[in-house]
Amino acid sequence: MARSIPLILMSSLGAPKGHAKVEIGALRRKSVKTVLKITASFLNSQTSSKSNSMSGVPKCTSRVAIPYKRLEDVSTSSLSKYATSDISAEQPHQKEVASSSCDSLDTPECSIARRKSDRRKSFTCLLMARSKLLKEQCGSVKLEALSNIYDNCNHLEVTEYVDDIYLYYWVIEAQNRPIENYMEIQKEITPQMRGILINWLIEVHLKFDLMQETLFLMVTLLDYYLSLARVRKNDLQLVGLTSLLLASKYEDLWHPRIMDLLSVSGESYTRDQMLEMEKDILRKLKFRLNAATPYVFMLRLLKASQADTRFEHLAFYLIELCLVEYEALNYKPSMLCASAIYVARCTMQMTPAWTPLLGMHARYQESQLRHCAEMILRFHKAATTALLKVTPEKYMCSSNSKVASIRPLESLP
Numbered sequence: 001m002a003r004s005i006p007l008i009l010m011s012s013l014g015a016p017k018g019h020a021k022v023e024i025g026a027l028r029r030k031s032v033k034t035v036l037k038i039t040a041s042f043l044n045s046q047t048s049s050k051s052n053s054m055s056g057v058p059k060c061t062s063r064v065a066i067p068y069k070r071l072e073d074v075s076t077s078s079l080s081k082y083a084t085s086d087i088s089a090e091q092p093h094q095k096e097v098a099s100s101s102c103d104s105l106d107t108p109e110c111s112i113a114r115r116k117s118d119r120r121k122s123f124t125c126l127l128m129a130r131s132k133l134l135k136e137q138c139g140s141v142k143l144e145a146l147s148n149i150y151d152n153c154n155h156l157e158v159t160e161y162v163d164d165i166y167l168y169y170w171v172i173e174a175q176n177r178p179i180e181n182y183m184e185i186q187k188e189i190t191p192q193m194r195g196i197l198i199n200w201l202i203e204v205h206l207k208f209d210l211m212q213e214t215l216f217l218m219v220t221l222l223d224y225y226l227s228l229a230r231v232r233k234n235d236l237q238l239v240g241l242t243s244l245l246l247a248s249k250y251e252d253l254w255h256p257r258i259m260d261l262l263s264v265s266g267e268s269y270t271r272d273q274m275l276e277m278e279k280d281i282l283r284k285l286k287f288r289l290n291a292a293t294p295y296v297f298m299l300r301l302l303k304a305s306q307a308d309t310r311f312e313h314l315a316f317y318l319i320e321l322c323l324v325e326y327e328a329l330n331y332k333p334s335m336l337c338a339s340a341i342y343v344a345r346c347t348m349q350m351t352p353a354w355t356p357l358l359g360m361h362a363r364y365q366e367s368q369l370r371h372c373a374e375m376i377l378r379f380h381k382a383a384t385t386a387l388l389k390v391t392p393e394k395y396m397c398s399s400n401s402k403v404a405s406i407r408p409l410e411s412l413p
Contacts, residue, residue, distance in 0.1 A: 149303045149361065166300060170363070173292040173332050180330040182227035189226075189236050191326035197240045198222070198324045199388035204264055205244065206394060211252050212316070216295040218247035219323050221281065224291070228284045235277075238269050242277040250289045294319050297337040297362075304361040305341055307350070314403040315344040317395040321379040324388050328379075331372050338362040339372035343380065346373075347409055373412055380408040 152159050183191055198219055205215050222243040225231075231239055241261045248255035258271050298319060302312050318340040322328035328336060341362070345353045354366040383392045383404070395404040 149300075149357070166296075169292040169296055170334070172290075173334060176224075176292070179223055179227040182223070182329075183326070185230055186226065187230065188233040189231060193233070193236060194226070194326055195324040195388055197236055199390050201240050201244055202320070202323070202394070203390045204241075204261075206390075208248075208256050210244075210248055210254075210256075213293070213295045214244075214247045214251045215320075216293040216323075217251055217289070217291060218244045220291045220293045221246055221285065221289065223329065225281050225284055229280070237265055238273060238277050239281070241265060241269075242274055242281055245274070246278060246281060246289065292333055294322075294333040294337050297334045298340070301337055301341045301358065301362055304358050305345070305355075306357075307345075310401040310403065311344060311348060311350075313395065313401040314347065314406060315340050317391070317400070317403050318343055318376050318380060320391045320395075321383055322376065324391070325379060327375065331375075334362065335364065335369070335372050336376075338364045339369045339376050342366070342369050342373050343376050343409075343412070346413055347380075347406060353413065370412070377409060377412060383408075 158165075183189070183194075201218060201222075202215065205218065218240075222240055225239060225243065241264075245255060245258070245261060258274055262269055262271065262274065298315065302315060305311065305315075315337075319337060322336055322340070331339075338358070341358065342354055354369070359365055386392075392404045394400065396402055
């Protein structure tokens with residue numbers, strides 16, 4: 001569910017040319033209460049003060065530094081070069097500190113976990129909180145009584161409108177057919193290059209500590225733009241960073257500064273180039289950023305699944321594995337989410353694997369999910385040996401219940 005964003009957030013913020021580079025992991029954001037009280041005039045003053053104070057933020061030691069690289073030399077043969085820690089070999093001065101365990105106190109992932117309690121929650125994240133009333137009813141009330149998975153007493157769940165909102169998403173999803181095979185119009189980029197780019201953008205998204213819905217919207221905007229415009233190999237990274245900027249403006253309460261995004265690309269582009277790309281993406285998409293991403297469907301199905309936090313992390317892990325895979329574009333977002341839920345339930349040996357309540361809210365029967373579920377299971381089994389490792393490393397942390405360590409099924413039941 002999209003939130004109304006002030007128009008001032010749609011204007012790109014610059015920085016002085018002498019602005020020092022800072023570690024992205026040290027960025028801090030304001031709480032929800034503070035952000036909600038911001039007025040237009042206060043926002044302008046905060047923008048200028050933030051740019052002046054960022055140079056004084058202390059640097060932190062990270063296990064894997066964000067790769068400052070260019071993607072113009074990416075090819076299928078060099079996949080392993082750009083997918084591993086050697087990706088930053090072009091910058092010998094960039095120091096990387098190895099760590100054998102994500103539970104180390106020096107790892108950026110665990111530093112994010114430590115400040116989870118201080119982090120403001122997005123509106124859509126609040127919808128994932130299952131009501132106490134629903135938990136008390138589970139197992140003793142018939143399906144008809146459980147058909148409404150939302151709590152009428154919780155005004156944040158907007159129960160009067162939530163069904164209409166999801167009806168809108170299903171209509172949008174039906175109108176926008178899956179954009180598979182769009183690489184046929186591209187002459188210089190390949191599906192492998194797309195996967196490398198998204199793998200890197202997931203890491204950038206993690207270091208900036210942006211919200212989960214921003215990640216999924218970023219990939220959706222990137223794919224839709226690539227399906228509409230022919231992109232040169234040298235501009236692919238610029239398209240990805242600009243998609244991240246637009247997604248964070250639309251979904252997040254805070255977005256990275258342009259100069260910080262340019263710095264992680266090794267200063268491969270200029271501020272004017274990013275602003276031009278931002279306008280071009282908006283024109284090509286006709287300013288329609290309220291896309292039906294997998295995230296919005298995942299929220300609904302997780303509530304219908306009535307599972308614990310570890311199951312939620314496993315479901316999100318499976319759906320994020322699909323982001324870097326070009327093959328996943330053959331399926332609609334709702335189908336991907338339903339299949340991820342199905343595979344997660346099978347992996348955790350939950351019975352039945354597909355409940356009538358899930359079928360009601362997902363609008364899919366178990367037989368319809370088999371083909372897509374087998375694809376997701378294949379991604380799950382290949383994750384440990386894949387060259388693109390950011391997502392498995394992300395979900396190997398305690399804050400994500402270490403679900404990446406769960407052994408995948410040999411086959412679906």
